[in-house]
Amino acid sequence: MKRTVAYLGPAGTFTHEATRAFFPEDDVELVEYPSIPDVLDAVDAGHCHYGVVPVENAIEGSVVLTLDWLIHQVDVLIVGELVYPIAQCLLVHPFQAGRSPEEWTRVISHPQAVAQCRLYLREHLPGAEVSFAESTAEAARQVKSRPDEAWVAIGTRTAGELYGLHVLEEDVQDHPNNFTRFIAVGKEPLPKRNRDPELHKTSILVTLPSDYPGALHQVLSAFAWRQLNLCRIESRPTKKGLGSYHFFIDVEKDWDPVLMAGAVAEIEVLGCHVRRLGSFPCYRVSQGAKPIVR
Numbered sequence: 001m002k003r004t005v006a007y008l009g010p011a012g013t014f015t016h017e018a019t020r021a022f023f024p025e026d027d028v029e030l031v032e033y034p035s036i037p038d039v040l041d042a043v044d045a046g047h048c049h050y051g052v053v054p055v056e057n058a059i060e061g062s063v064v065l066t067l068d069w070l071i072h073q074v075d076v077l078i079v080g081e082l083v084y085p086i087a088q089c090l091l092v093h094p095f096q097a098g099r100s101p102e103e104w105t106r107v108i109s110h111p112q113a114v115a116q117c118r119l120y121l122r123e124h125l126p127g128a129e130v131s132f133a134e135s136t137a138e139a140a141r142q143v144k145s146r147p148d149e150a151w152v153a154i155g156t157r158t159a160g161e162l163y164g165l166h167v168l169e170e171d172v173q174d175h176p177n178n179f180t181r182f183i184a185v186g187k188e189p190l191p192k193r194n195r196d197p198e199l200h201k202t203s204i205l206v207t208l209p210s211d212y213p214g215a216l217h218q219v220l221s222a223f224a225w226r227q228l229n230l231c232r233i234e235s236r237p238t239k240k241g242l243g244s245y246h247f248f249i250d251v252e253k254d255w256d257p258v259l260m261a262g263a264v265a266e267i268e269v270l271g272c273h274v275r276r277l278g279s280f281p282c283y284r285v286s287q288g289a290k291p292i293v294r
């Protein structure tokens with residue numbers, strides 16, 4: 001039976017490219033979903049074996065919809081990570097391609113993509129109104145559906161090819177070295193893979209019992225004295241009141257019954273609630289690599 005993988009679609013999103021790079025095998029069927037919550041729900045409900053969503057971008061930071069949906073709405077494991085290069089392109093309908101910069105009336109994209117190009121848009125398309133779409137390829141589809149409008153989508157070169165749009169400009173993000181971290185989620189860990197990962201990580205979600213001086217310091221020291229390297233810590237509101245947070249903590253270590261289990265047990269003794277989000281292999285695609293979407 002083919003394994004199914006849900007991704008933030010439609011075809012031609014950055015997530016689509018990242019999903020293909022993470023699952024290049026022929027016996028994997030990719031299934032598009034229109035939003036990040038739809039991908040996570042599809043995996044949680046057992047409609048797909050795995051799902052891929054963006055979680056963090058080098059310019060814009062966390063994709064908070066992904067983090068919050070993981071915390072509050074679904075019970076899935078993080079089973080893998082892929083860091084993928086992001087080159088934002090301006091895509092326009094071929095009928096409109098001859099316009100000058102001040103004539104574009106609307107820019108459409110996913111909020112993360114818009115945020116990665118804020119300086120560029122202020123300088124080069126100041127007259128354009130911004131509107132948001134659930135994904136970059138959805139924005140491309142909207143531009144394609146209105147040949148009479150001077151609209152611009154921000155997205156992948158692949159979307160330009162798939163939807164027959166003209167690539168007006170490439171690499172319009174405000175900073176070079178633009179990468180997004182994508183996670184693969186599932187109900188079960190991935191079977192052993194034949195590609196060696198760059199490293200393994202463990203993600204946990206820690207909720208402090210109450211706020212007292214040094215509470216977070218105590219949590220962090222459980223990792224520090226075991227020489228466990230933390231590569232990310234991110235707080236999100238518990239939604240129960242201002243000043244109350246969950247902490248996402250990524251540790252550069254696969255799960256093990258001594259060091260990792262010991263650190264988690266120590267944090268639990270402090271009265272914290274700890275949810276294990278997964279231990280997983282991490283991969284990276286370098287800048288300039290050709291997408292393998294098909």
Ligand SMILES: O=C(O)C(=O)Cc1ccccc1
Pocket residue numbers: 008012013014015016054057086110112113134135136137180
């Ligand atoms: O995958 C996409 O195309 C998205 O719309 C989400 C996104 C946006 C910008 C960078 C990475 C992922």
